[in-house]
Amino acid sequence: MELFIKIHSNYEETLNLTVKDENTMSEIHKTLDARGLSCPMPVLKSKKALKEINVGQVLEILSTDPGSMADIPAWTRTTGQELLTSEERGPKDFRYLVKRMK
DSSP states (O other), rough: EEEEEEETTTEEEEEEEOOOOOOOOEEEOOOEEEEOTTTTHHHHHHHHHHHTTTTTEEEEEEOOTTHHHHHHHHHHHHHHHEEEEEEEEEEEEEEEEEEEEO
16 A cells, blocks of 8 residues: 655655554555456455465455355365455445465
8 A cells, every 4th residue: 555645735755554454453465456357356366466475464355246255255264264354345345354374
């Protein structure tokens, strides 16, 4: 996530941050935006994104696919990852936090 700070009207500074989820207080190390993708792409892209982070780190997955409500939890169970949160934030707006366990 990038944060823009205005110190003076003509000066902007960009900072790279590790984001903390306010609900679980988990650090989010990578965000996968799978919105607009249909099954099986959210799971396939999640699998690839999970390989890009270290064991113990957290992947945030954003999806608009209603099937992801069943697919992401099933994928985490079968692969031994930890599903920290699974939430429906609105119509076709889903968010998951997955901790890489292996």
